[in-house]
Amino acid sequence: MTSPANVSLSYRDAGVDMDAGDALVEAIKPFAKRTAREGVLAGIGGFGAMFEVSKKFKEPVLVSGTDGVGTKLKLAFHLNRHDTVGIDLVAMSVNDILVQGAEPLFFLDYFACGKLDVPTATDVIKGIAQGCEQAGCALIGGETAEMPSMYPDGEYDLAGFAVGAVEKSKIIDGSKIKPGDVVLGLASSGAHSNGYSLVRKIIAMAKPDMDADFHGRSLADTLMEPTRIYVKPLLALMASMDIKGMVHITGGGLVENVPRVLQSHLTVVLQKDSWVMPPLFSWLQMHGNVADAEMHRVFNCGIGMVVIVAKGDADAAMAQLTAAGETVSRIGVVRERQDGEHQTQVE
Template identity: 50%
Template sequence: MPKSALTKAASNPSSSASTASSALAKPVTYADAGVDISSGDRTKDRIKYLAKRTFNRNVLGGIGGFGALFQLDLKKWTEPILVSSADGVGTKLKLAFDLGIHNTVGQDLVNHCVNDIAVQGAVPLFFLDYLASGTMDPAVTEQIITGLADACKANGCALIGGETAQMPGFYQDGEYDMAGFIVGVVEKSKVITGETIVPGDILLGLPSTGLHTNGYSLARKLFFEVAGYKPNSYIGAIGDKAGTALMKVHRSYLSIMQKLANAGLVAGMAHITGGGITENLPRILPKGTAAQVELGSWPVLPIFEHLRDLGQVPQAEMLRTFNMGIGLIVVVPAEKFRKAQALLNRAEEKFHVIGRIIKSDKNDKDGRKVHFA
């Protein structure tokens, strides 16, 4: 712009404001910025309906308040201990975007959180979710919340609130992120911490349904970059389509954990999530103990073997990235093993004896390691 024009504009600042104002033929709304409040309100009405399906008599009020209200039944608990956890689904969401399947990730999220508190003996009370996207798609949102509600109902916990955020420009079109927060309760005398674990205790492994919600960044790289598969590619080595195999729902172990705990057969339990057996089992081991896990004592799911072969992934890397077919490890005192075995058989729950607790090596400062043999 010539100097004379700059001088003129500076001497008459109202002219530039007038020009900008005239360029706006109509008022700018939040919807123009990418946030459709009206559409969001309609979606939230549907969410309220789905959430109410999970309510019980302890839920006070409904969805929509600034805070969700839940009344703890103090007659039922003498010394109640609240147990909480928060988690996400990780890059498994990328597959949901590619496949257009959104109801199962809600189940993944709830079941993952339920397992995390149930290993300490807790009964789930209520669940809250956080769902954020660039632009809210009512159909996709309903699928996600349906999955959340179905899983909450199945696990006996109430979906009592959460946050649905529209953040234009923050997420790519068609993508979203989600997280969950759960609160449960356990009687103080029945909290399961692993502190009673001693050498000689037996390790029982309960099967997973697949990857659950961990290791997806590596799995996606191996399937879709290294092997060049598409989500709908049929893979003979695993007997399934790539996308279908990877989207199998993260299993809830709540029912069988409660049966074992109520029968007094558990010294400790570990949910095998990110970090695999290598990093999750030590989280419950007392000082001076270690775990010896016998490789080959359980059938590794074909998907893990295929992933290993595709990338020539070292065994140690596989064991600390994936669950390798074991989603839960239960530590049972040796003298209670037969009772635990009988209970599992009656419940028609598959399990594998995968190892035992041993004394830690004297050269280890605290122990708490997993030794694979």
């Protein structure tokens, strides 16, 4: 009888398929190649990715951001839809660095699973490449980790980070915002990647037919709609006028994110009837019996990005963004803050 000590084990016996990993790298190379841009010196395949900052920057400041997709992934697993969560992953980082005036340069992802399924992982990374194309940044590298017993079968986790650059003199930090400035809201594409723990709780309670018609598409399609990437239209707007502040509306909604660009003596007054709240949010509020204040703290409620400009620039900014394909509303104004007031008022 052969004793265990004499058995020759392989990495595959331990649950790691190195051939599958190699196959994934080969499968994603064409998609990564489509994201190549000036500055990429060495990308996927090396130990480290290299990027040269363009000479167009006189005093470049690097801006970085990192994030994941959150529990929206649990919905992706349930629906077996993996082709758009990669866009969400890119969006959460590139939109974050954009608001400080940075042009996203490159992105790296981290894909972790218990057992690597090459078709599923390829779908995910194709989505990441698509997000990078939308943002104009290069998918320059990443990491795939197959870790048996760390994740349930069929599940994975995603993380990523973006690096961008901004001219030091053109950093947008909110310091120029003053009373009378106008607050513009750019429409979201849906719930983006925030609040999905509550979304999933509401779905569990309501038990809806995910494939039934929901305002012209299925509820599943509506819930999985990827996060909108605002990079290209807002970089163009920065080039044509002075933007005083930008806010990516993520976890915390409008009420907790807008104050992040305001000095302590200022407040923003938002008119909640100045934009149309998409049907998805009304459905979530009704089926979850969610209070207005909680909706404003958890979800973007239809506004994915906020742009603050001088009153005299507001009409031109709205016209340019609309021409670029954005849906824009004048949603509020900046004013002096009174004692005891919150920095975001929703009226």
